[in-house]
Amino acid sequence: MTVAETVKEITRKHLTENNGVVMGQCLSAVGWVGGTVPEMPGHPNLIELSMDDTCSSGLAAGYALAGRRPIFICRYQGFMHFNQVFFTNFAAKAKEMWGYGVPIFIRAVAMEGGIGPVAGSSHHGMIIRMPGIRIVAPMTSGEYTEAWKDFMEHDAPLYVSEHRHSFSIDHEMTDLIHRQADITLFPISAARLNTLEAVKLLEKEGIICNVINLLWLKPLIAEDKMLNALENSRFGGMVVDTDYENGASKCIACDLMQKTDKKVGVMGLEERTAGFAPHLDNLPPSSEKIAKRIKEKINRC
């Protein structure tokens, strides 16, 4: 199954078997959110919201308090600038404030550029600093299913940093770990794709890379194999993100450095605003850019 088919099936079951709700703007419009929402027009649990980005996440929080475990869909992750407040300031804090959870499955869908200053790529960096919220960035069906299972087993909001590039992926992604690697790469979301291409480019030049795919951004699940791979890498590591560097990637790099004796760098969107013209866009690092940066890092050491 593709990721899109998996999401669609999870959603269908939630609507029809759990009395759950799915809510968002223009759900039934072109493509049903990239084929991830079951085509069930008029279903009472499929809630078309008004275009007011400022109140919609509050409505979702209310549905969660009513026990409906909403799936909230934000079709462009950049729209989380307005939507996030009820997730981060209410839902994420409710457990500590009042003892009850506000479980919301927040589907925040990233594009790969091409749409100007707001909506471009991932924006999980806006969320990561707030206590009480969990963040996951699945790219495969298996990972998506794991995220959903986790959501249903907890009563906290779960921020799912999706990427449209994942929707057509129909295979699992395994980590690449070598006994004697030069560097360990930690790609996030769709950066995994360019990272894999970069690894091939670097291999041709004799540079051996580990690749540890980061699924959980918060809490960072630093498994032994991840830390050992980093510790055994000659030149440390690099977190590769689809968001700005001053966000999740630096948090994760810092965590990894605190747990090992290795330096970990970061790559992500450039520190500038994206424009609409193709030459002014701000895209996640290309495979060539990743390879160049890795070579620079190795040469410096």
Add this chain to the structure above:
Amino acid sequence: MTQTGSLTTPKEIIRMFSKETSLEVFWRICLCRNFELNVKKAYDAGLMPKIPIYLSLGQETATAALSVAFPAVKQFGQHRGHDLYLCYGGSPQELRDELLGLPTGCAKGMGGSASIHSPKTGMFGHDGLMGTQIPIAVGYALGSGNKTLSTMGDASAEEGYVLGAMGEAASKKAPILFVCMDNNLSIKTEVKVRRSWTMVDEAKAKGIPAHDLKDDPWLIMHYIEQIKNNLPAFLNIRYCRELWHAGTGCDGPPEWNRYELVRTELIFLGLLPEVKRIERNAAHQMDNLWKDVHCPTKEKA
């Protein structure tokens, strides 16, 4: 502040309600007033933590009427909600402990004055951002189908997400009563300085039945009788805040004193003995509740 219109309750409206109902409203008014007067006394004497406190003195007649006429509903309020908490049956002792920052408080000390809650009586906590309770309440009402009360102030009503959520409630027929407790002030800035429009017009524009009332409890109960089965509905209730926005300061006597007006009406109804008994009992209960704070025993001190 000048809020025009008669302060006198039409006699035919008072006669619509039984003596018992009127006295129950008066009991809740006295309960709130005596609780708050004790808070003020303790706060002024430095016997409480210096957290921001938002006393509801002046608005309790409206809230008492709401709780009698619109009972057994879930409640979403914000700061200045001691009266909402008490009128709907929240434990005075747990509220006292909350204000004292004790683990036995209704929110174990996390809620302070502004973010109190009472699961037993259906009151949800507020996250501290003005007006966020409105979208959450609308979501709750839609998600649960339960009748819901959500209160706001005349300032928080101006938040964009409040207006958006009211639109959602209108579109989807949420079973919710919105109440704007209108003291004409945002801290000390009057409504006329802040906006040129009214909340009643906003509600009506969205197709929500709306009324602009003074804090006359009988009038409020009369209107709730008319609208409570035709939700969503909106009431703008004008009242005089007796103390400062936060803390216990006072800028002089209120433009009108609804407590005294209600008391006078009850005496006209021949209920002076009952009025005196209620006043005595409420004062006794609340003074007793606070006596250890005002006069700590040696051990406790």
